[in-house]
Amino acid sequence: MKSLLRIEKIAVEYATEGGRLRALDGATLTVAAGETVGIVGESGSGKSTLALTIGRVLPAYARRVAGDILFDEQSVFAHSDSELRAFRRDELGFIFQNPVSALDPTMRVKYQLAHILDLKSSDPAIMSHLERVGLKDVERVANRFPHELSGGMAQRVVIALAIARGPRLLIADEPTSSLDSTIRDQILELLFSLPAQTGATLLLFTHDLRSVAKYCDRVAVMYGGDVIENGLAEAVFSRPLHPYADALLKAAPGAEAIGGKIEAIPGRPPILRERSERCPFAPRCTWVVDLCRKQRPASEIIAGRLVSCHRAEERATAAPAQLVKGANNAS
Amino acid sequence: MRIPFQGDFLSRLAVVLLAILLLLGFVGPSLPVGDPAAIAFGPRLSPPAPGWLMGTDNLGRTMLPRVLQGIRITFVLATAPVLITSVLAVVIGMLAGYLGGWFDELVARLADVLFAFPSLLLGLILVAIMGPGVRGITAAIILITLPLMVRVVRATTLSIASRDYVAASRVSGASLPRLLLVHLLPNIAGAVVVQATFTISVSMLIESGLSFLGIGVQPPVASLGSLVQNGSVYLVQAPWLALAPGFFLAVAIFSVNLLGDGLRDRLDPLEAHGLK
Amino acid sequence: MSYLRLFRFAIERLASALLTLLGVSILVFTAIHLIPGSYEAVMLGPQAPEAARERLREKYGLDDPLPQQYMRWLLAFLGGDMGIALCRSQQSIGQQACENADQAPIIAEFARRAPATIQLAFMAAGMANLVGIPLGILAGLSAGSRGVRGTSRAISALGMGIPSFVLGTLFVYVFSVHDLGLTVGGYVPLSEDPETNLRAMVLPAITLSVFGTALFARTTRDAVLTVLAEPYIMAAVARGESPGQIVRRHVLRNAAIPVVTVSAVNMGYLLGGAAIAELLFSVPGFGWYVLAAIHKRDYAVVQAGVLVAAVAFVGVNLLADLAYAIIDPRTIRRGLG
Numbered sequence: 001m002k003s004l005l006r007i008e009k010i011a012v013e014y015a016t017e018g019g020r021l022r023a024l025d026g027a028t029l030t031v032a033a034g035e036t037v038g039i040v041g042e043s044g045s046g047k048s049t050l051a052l053t054i055g056r057v058l059p060a061y062a063r064r065v066a067g068d069i070l071f072d073e074q075s076v077f078a079h080s081d082s083e084l085r086a087f088r089r090d091e092l093g094f095i096f097q098n099p100v101s102a103l104d105p106t107m108r109v110k111y112q113l114a115h116i117l118d119l120k121s122s123d124p125a126i127m128s129h130l131e132r133v134g135l136k137d138v139e140r141v142a143n144r145f146p147h148e149l150s151g152g153m154a155q156r157v158v159i160a161l162a163i164a165r166g167p168r169l170l171i172a173d174e175p176t177s178s179l180d181s182t183i184r185d186q187i188l189e190l191l192f193s194l195p196a197q198t199g200a201t202l203l204l205f206t207h208d209l210r211s212v213a214k215y216c217d218r219v220a221v222m223y224g225g226d227v228i229e230n231g232l233a234e235a236v237f238s239r240p241l242h243p244y245a246d247a248l249l250k251a252a253p254g255a256e257a258i259g260g261k262i263e264a265i266p267g268r269p270p271i272l273r274e275r276s277e278r279c280p281f282a283p284r285c286t287w288v289v290d291l292c293r294k295q296r297p298a299s300e301i302i303a304g305r306l307v308s309c310h311r312a313e314e315r316a317t318a319a320p321a322q323l324v325k326g327a328n329n330a331s
Numbered sequence: 332m333r334i335p336f337q338g339d340f341l342s343r344l345a346v347v348l349l350a351i352l353l354l355l356g357f358v359g360p361s362l363p364v365g366d367p368a369a370i371a372f373g374p375r376l377s378p379p380a381p382g383w384l385m386g387t388d389n390l391g392r393t394m395l396p397r398v399l400q401g402i403r404i405t406f407v408l409a410t411a412p413v414l415i416t417s418v419l420a421v422v423i424g425m426l427a428g429y430l431g432g433w434f435d436e437l438v439a440r441l442a443d444v445l446f447a448f449p450s451l452l453l454g455l456i457l458v459a460i461m462g463p464g465v466r467g468i469t470a471a472i473i474l475i476t477l478p479l480m481v482r483v484v485r486a487t488t489l490s491i492a493s494r495d496y497v498a499a500s501r502v503s504g505a506s507l508p509r510l511l512l513v514h515l516l517p518n519i520a521g522a523v524v525v526q527a528t529f530t531i532s533v534s535m536l537i538e539s540g541l542s543f544l545g546i547g548v549q550p551p552v553a554s555l556g557s558l559v560q561n562g563s564v565y566l567v568q569a570p571w572l573a574l575a576p577g578f579f580l581a582v583a584i585f586s587v588n589l590l591g592d593g594l595r596d597r598l599d600p601l602e603a604h605g606l607k
Numbered sequence: 608m609s610y611l612r613l614f615r616f617a618i619e620r621l622a623s624a625l626l627t628l629l630g631v632s633i634l635v636f637t638a639i640h641l642i643p644g645s646y647e648a649v650m651l652g653p654q655a656p657e658a659a660r661e662r663l664r665e666k667y668g669l670d671d672p673l674p675q676q677y678m679r680w681l682l683a684f685l686g687g688d689m690g691i692a693l694c695r696s697q698q699s700i701g702q703q704a705c706e707n708a709d710q711a712p713i714i715a716e717f718a719r720r721a722p723a724t725i726q727l728a729f730m731a732a733g734m735a736n737l738v739g740i741p742l743g744i745l746a747g748l749s750a751g752s753r754g755v756r757g758t759s760r761a762i763s764a765l766g767m768g769i770p771s772f773v774l775g776t777l778f779v780y781v782f783s784v785h786d787l788g789l790t791v792g793g794y795v796p797l798s799e800d801p802e803t804n805l806r807a808m809v810l811p812a813i814t815l816s817v818f819g820t821a822l823f824a825r826t827t828r829d830a831v832l833t834v835l836a837e838p839y840i841m842a843a844v845a846r847g848e849s850p851g852q853i854v855r856r857h858v859l860r861n862a863a864i865p866v867v868t869v870s871a872v873n874m875g876y877l878l879g880g881a882a883i884a885e886l887l888f889s890v891p892g893f894g895w896y897v898l899a900a901i902h903k904r905d906y907a908v909v910q911a912g913v914l915v916a917a918v919a920f921v922g923v924n925l926l927a928d929l930a931y932a933i934i935d936p937r938t939i940r941r942g943l944g
Contacts (some may be wrong), residue, residue, distance in 0.1 A: 057845045082849075089847025102842040106860045106935050115856060116846060145936045161846065341761055417919055434688045443623075444630035451879025452897070456913050459901050460638050536770055540883065543772045544898060556770070559913075563776050563887075570780045577773035585768030 004033040004201050005054070005169060009069035011050055011225070011275065012058065022272035023049040025225035025280070026067065028299060028306075029219075033168070036195055036202045038212030038233065041222035044269045047205045050222070051173040054203075055092050056084060060102045071169070089116075093162030095172040095191070095199070099154035103146035109157055110142035132197075134190055138195065152183035159190065160239045166198060173205045188215060210254040213237050221245040224270045224280030231305020241302060241312045243287045279310065287311050342593025348387040348586040352579070356402035367396035368551075386571045388561070397553060398576050403553040408465065412472035416480055417527045420471070424484025425511050425519070429492055438485070442478035450475045450533075454541050463546040467483065471535040471541065482550040483526045487519040521598035528591035532584050555580040587599055615656045616932050624925045631917045632684075636677050639910050650690065668715070689713040689911035713911045717893060722864035724892035726797060726804075727884065728877045729810035735819030735873060740866065742820075745828025747835070747862070748854070757827055766821025771880050775814040775887040782810060792889035811884035818880070819873040826869040837861070864935050875920045897911035 012024040022057060024046045031037050038189045041047050052058050054069055056076055069076045071091065079087055096102040104112060112119040113129055118296040130138040133156040146154055155175060162170060171189060175182040195202050212219050213233060220230040222241065229242040247265045267284035270276070279285070282292040291310050299308045303316045360367075364595030365383065370390045377387045385394035427438040445453070454471035461467040493516065500514055539556030541547035548554045553561070555576040644685050646669055647660040664670065668679050683689075692700030692711040746759035782791050790806045797804045834840065837857065843853050897912035 052845075055845050057841060070907060085847040085849055087847070092845070092847075094842065094845040096838065096842060098838065101838040104843070104857050104861070105937055107856070115848075115852075158842075198820050304675045341757060343897035440626070440630065443627045444634060447627050447631050447921045448880040448913065449875040449916050449920055451876075452881065452913050452916050454637055454879075455882075455897070455901055456635070456909060458907065459684050459904075459909050460641055461877060489810075519925065522609065532768065539770050540772065543770075544883065544886070544902060556772075559773060559776060563779070566780050567783055573776050574780065577770075579770045581765075581773055584770065585765050589761070 001032055001039065003030045003183050004035075004072060005029075005031040006070040006073075007050070007054070008068045008070070010029070010050070010053060010069055011065045012046075012053055013063050014059075015061045015063070020273055022065075022274060023225055024053065024067075024270055027222065027225060027227045028067075029043075029220050029227050029230060031201060031203065034195060034199060034217060035198065035217045035218060036204065037218045038216035039203060039205045039222060039227075040209055040212055040230055042207065042248075042269050044271075045222040046122045046225040047207075047222055048173055049225075050084070051094075051171050051203070052170060054169070055088050055094060057094075059196050086180075091167050091169060093167040093170045093294070095162050095175045097156070097160055097174040098178045099151060099158040100146050100149070102158055103154060104145055108142070108176060109146070109149075111162060111292070112157075112161060113142075117163055128162055129160050130157070132156075132163070133157070134186075135160075151179045153185060155179060155187050156190065159194075163167060163194060163198060163200070165202075168200055170194060170200050170202045171205070172202065175204070176208070176211070177206070184211075191215075209237075209249060221248065224276060225272060226308065227299075228281070228308045229305060229308075230307075231303075235304055239303075239316075240313050241305065241307045242281075242309045243285050243315070244327075245280045247284075252280075263314045265299075268295055279308075313317055339593055339596070341589050342526035345586040345589035347595065348582060349590065352402055352583055354585070355399055355579075356406055360403070364396045364399065365393040367392065367400060369393070371526060376565060376577065378569070381570060384403075385575050386569060388566050388569075388572055389476050390414045393571065394575065398555070398558060398579060401524045401555040401558045401576055402579055402583070404548065404552060405539065405556070405580065406544050407534060408468060408548070408554060409472075409531050411532055412469045413476065415469075415528045416473050417523060418477045418479060418606060420480035420484050421516070421519070421523060424481040425488050425515055425554055427481070428485040428488030429507075429511065429515065435485070438481060442481055442593040445474060448475075451540055454537055455544075455546065458541060458546045465552070468541055472537050475537060476533055480523075480526055480530060484519060486521045489516055491515055491518045494592050502528055505579055525595045525598055527589060528587060528594055532587040532591065533585050534550065535580070535587065555583075613870050613932055617929055620925055620928045624921050627922055628918060631921075632681055632914060633644065633677065635910055635914055635917075636680060639906055640673070642906060673869035684749075684911075684914065687714050689717070689914075691909050692716055692905060708792040713908055716896065716908070717911070717915060719892045720891060720896050722796065723890050724881050724885070724894055727808060727811055727815065727881055727890060727892060728874070730808060731819065731877055731884075732870070732873065733810060735823050736814035736870070738816075739820040739823025740827050741864075743824040744831055744854075744859075744862075746824065746828040747831025759824065763821045763825040766817050766824070769817060771814050771818060772883050772887065774817055775811070775884060778810050778814060779887055794888075794890045807888070808890070811888040811890055814887070815877060815880050815884045818876060821865065823867055823875055827862060827866050830865045831858055834861045860934060864931060867927050867934065868928045871920075871924045874923040878920060879918045 007027060007029040009026045009028055010024050011022065014021045014023055027046065027050055029037075029216050039047055039050065049058070049062070052070075053064070054076070056079075058064075058230055064077065068202055071087070076084070076087065091280045103109075108121075109130075110126050112127045113119075114123065117123075117125065117129070119125060126142060127138045130141055135153065135156050141149065141153060141157070141216050146157075149157065170191075175191060176187050178188060188211050191202065191204070197322045199305050204212065206212060218231065219236050220227045221236070221244065222228065223241075223242075223244050229236060229240065229245045236245060236248065240249055246266075251265050265284060268279050269306075270283070272280070277296055278294060279292040279297055281289075282288045285292065287309075289310065296312075297308045297310045297312075300312065302312045309315070358461075360491040370392060370494055373391055375387060375391045378381060379386045383393040383395060387393055389571050423438055448456075453475050454468075456473040457474060461470055500510060517591040520599075538547060538554060539559070542554045542556030543560045545557075545560060550557075558576035559573045559580070562569070562574070562576065565572055639649065640646065646667075647655070647663050650663060651659055666679075666683070667676055668678065671679075682932060690713050692713050742759070742762075746755055749755045775848070779791050781787070782789055790803075791810065791811050792807065793803065794807045795803050840853060843857055848856070878894070881892060882898045884890065885892040885895035886898060893912070893915075897909060897916075898913065900906075900908035
């Protein structure tokens with residue numbers, strides 16, 4: 001299988017007033033062409049930074065300090081300014097969290113599409129782009145300003161803009177979290193119909209585990225600026241090997257048994273200032289051993305997936321009852 | 332003591348310049364700089380020389396003490412009305428923002444009406460009614476600066492009154508004066524201080540403008556604006572008469588503007604980013 | 608759909624502007640009545656002949672209650688009858704010249720002087736726009752650099768800190784002493800001799816424009832910075848738009864909104880400031896005329912002058928509101944602050 005995107009040990013830091021913040025700390029992820037990958041994690045895990053880093057659309061105070069991102073085997077950091085713009089324009093399609101604020105408030109929808117397509121705003125092709133994303137009454141939508149659209153309609157417009165030039169990679173960052181729950185599924189259905197329709201690869205950055213379980217081929221779990229477990233969605237969801245992935249699944253609403261309660265993960269995600277030299281989850285982990293505090297686990301292939309945990313192998317072979325206990329018994 | 336405006340060179344410059352101007356204006360005249368009223372103190376229209384450091388006017392009066400007094404008058408006439416404006420604006424603006432309803436509507440309408448007068452013309456007509464002099468200037472400055480200040484206080488009050496802790500204390504039965512004074516006032520104080528600083532620069536422009544036009548301060552009182560006016564008659568023969576007070580006036584307003592910027596960045600950072 | 612809404616919005620703003628002007632007229636009317644002395648003496652001057660006083664009493668119904676007087680006065684004003692200016696040579700000729708009360712209708716005096724003031728205001732506003740807005744855009748786009756930030760802050764504080772009469776006085780001095788091609792005074796109407804006219808008008812226009820230039824630069828810079836922080840700008844970057852395209856398509860239009868508001872504020876400043884520039888550079892305009900009227904205690908002219916200026920100012924603000932609504936369609940729904 002040929003990989004479309006290879007993220008290799010990428011590290012990104014922000015210069016803030018309170019000093020340096022390391023938002024990405026060696027995250028690694030490979031995505032094959034045509035795949036749909038869900039990238040999950042709490043806020044602060046580095047999801048959004050990773051999404052932006054792929055297109056190098058980071059704010060000026062952010063800096064890549066290590067690692068690389070290869071698209072089609074070419075480093076995105078090697079592009080000149082104009083190559084970078086062409087790459088963003090033709091290969092990438094971004095879909096943002098708040099669709100209304102991602103659209104220029106002073107420009108009618110048809111002009112925003114026309115700019116992307118290099119067409120006149122009267123060109124009938126514009127209407128077909130709006131039809132493709134399931135909008136009804138496209139003439140009217142085309143003539144509207146963003147604030148005159150509902151959230152769902154606006155997100156469809158944003159998707160139309162994203163796929164207008166037939167990009168090979170779609171990057172959706174929390175595309176449904178600002179929408180009413182009733183239209184979330186419609187938007188997700190639309191998003192996940194695109195790979196089949198256009199052959200695009202789709203990265204869904206979200207904290208909504210259920211939509212990942214439902215729609216994605218593969219899942220990558222992020223913690224402390226790193227991808228700590230990454231494998232087929234089915235495998236990871238049925239038996240998460242990293243204790244954090246395990247805890248995250250249990251903490252998700254809907255994961256609890258009927259009558260059971262949601263298990264919150266005690267503690268807070270780490271705020272990194274420099275490269276972490278231990279397992280970032282160690283302070284919150286119920287499986288923690290001394291090694292975890294001394295040495296950062298390398299990413300290894302265990303049970304068909306990539307995991308960064310000293311005790312992953314042990315967990316892969318442990319009996320289910322032991323996993324539930326999560327006891328700190330073996331060493 | 333902490334040094335204010337750390338890392339903000341321009342604000343510090345403003346503070347230093349203002350300190351120098353205030354010293355010149357309030358301490359300067361009591362130094363041995365000559366009798367400002369003495370006619371034929373020196374030769375007429377003499378350029379600056381030892382003995383009369385800023386030259387002499389057409390009556391041979393030494394300009395230096397007159398300019399120093401002008402600095403003081405300018406500062407007094409600019410700040411006193413702004414204090415009155417601030418107090419009025421805080422009371423009216425807080426009540427309008429907090430009570431809403433017809434009172435708010437009335438205040439907004441009146442502010443619109445006052446806004447509709449180009450400021451210098453509003454000053455002119457007030458001076459026409461009240462007669463030239465300090466009273467007319469003070470009334471003009473208050474009426475010109477009040478509407479904007481009320482709007483700022485009202486908008487800030489609205490944004491704070493909607494916060495939870497205000498609602499909570501209202502529910503718990505706090506009286507209106509207590510609510511306004513204890514919960515709202517401390518929170519709008521920053522915005523008021525920033526706006527008042529800018530208003531001082533506006534009122535310096537108004538006072539000096541009216542005085543320059545001859546309908547502001549009347550002799551024997553002289554502000555920097557009226558000194559420029561007096562000097563402009565002899566502009567070609569004795570340019571220092573008009574340009575020296577003009578220079579100090581420009582430095583004063585420049586420093587107040589810089590200080591206002593600095594305060595805004597510190598006390599009211601939200602506004603620095605929003606629409607003004 | 609949205610045109611209908613725009614129309615409704617325009618009607619609303621117009622109604623609001625008229626209401627404001629009504630308030631202005633009441634204030635001006637009351638103000639004149641507050642001046643000590645009988646209305647006839649205030650309006651016509653102490654030396655006016657009895658016949659003229661009688662005519663005035665009759666015309667405005669000065670024996671009627673005040674509200675009725677106000678209505679009469681307002682209707683006359685709306686009909687273009689702003690009253691009569693004091694006889695210009697009142698002191699020397701005395702009562703005789705004032706026998707003919709129709710000799711100097713204020714509206715005619717205004718009309719004669721308006722072109723100079725309008726030309727001055729347009730030149731000053733044009734300069735302020737052409738210099739201030741590009742400066743503000745540059746400052747906003749390069750705001751990452753500390754040097755640019757400090758420089759633009761210092762320049763705007765300076766530009767808004769030099770009173771126009773100080774700057775004007777400096778110009779008068781420099782250009783009277785040295786022959787630099789521009790004249791101090793020597794105004795002729797534009798239609799008579801454009802070159803001489805421009806030579807005389809450039810200095811007053813620059814004098815007037817400095818405040819506006821600083822104001823525009825500052826407002827534009829803040830507006831550009833605010834827009835640059837918006838998510839749709841990042842979205843445009845992510846779509847591969849070039850910095851030039853982003854500035855042209857998104858930044859300018861969105862940053863224009865506060866700048867339009869400030870243009871209206873600046874117009875009000877120009878209306879008042881024109882008086883100072885006209886006085887300094889001997890431009891026979893509207894502002895100078897009203898100023899002279901104040902010195903002469905010619906309250907009929909002052910009253911009419913203030914009203915006309917307020918109408919012009921409110922009109923400009925109304926245009927700004929409409930421009931707003933066209934630039935930013937959200938305005939219509941949100942209403943103006």
